[in-house]
Amino acid sequence: MKKLSLMAMMAIAALSFQSCGGAKDSKDAADSTNAVKDTSTMAVKDTAGVTGAKGIAVDKDDAKFAVDAANGGMAEVAVAKVAETKALNQKVKDFAAMMVADHGKANDELMAIAKTKNITLPAAPSEDKQKELADLSKKSASDFDKAYVDAMVDGHKKTISMFEDAAKNCKDADLKAFAEKTLPTIKGHLAEIEAIKKGMK
Incomplete structure (x- = not known):
């Protein structure tokens, strides 16, 4: 029996590896990997209380939210680190430092949840995010602040919409709670960056 399940796991791994081969980036690879995981096997734990590695504990929409949230969170931290050094406006620098701290913390929380649910998260931001x-x-230094602030206003509006949807529709209790808990922080970020944008005019 053990041999059979090991062979099945190897076959799934080979399939997911092949399907990832055509994937454009880390986010696509994570989505592809999660798509081939069996959602029915995670409910059963072995006698030691260890959850089987071949399944996934959440449905595809919940897994997609986790991947999208991780992708956005990593991108926020990466761009904020650039802003910390490149921005000229001190308020923009301070906002960037807050992004690194808050999104870094949220990313760690999401990674911990994903690990318990066997959700594969992207290892790096998507190609789109990396291009941005x-x-x-x-x-240039003089153009950077405005471009970063505009990107943060737009990005946080989209992120709020995604987290509101997850807070309402996630079937997994832990992911739903994560979305509900993180939402006020993201809304606070939007209010702060909009105030900075107003002050820059």
């Missing part, structure tokens, strides 16, 4: 970061990094 590269484009922002190329801005």
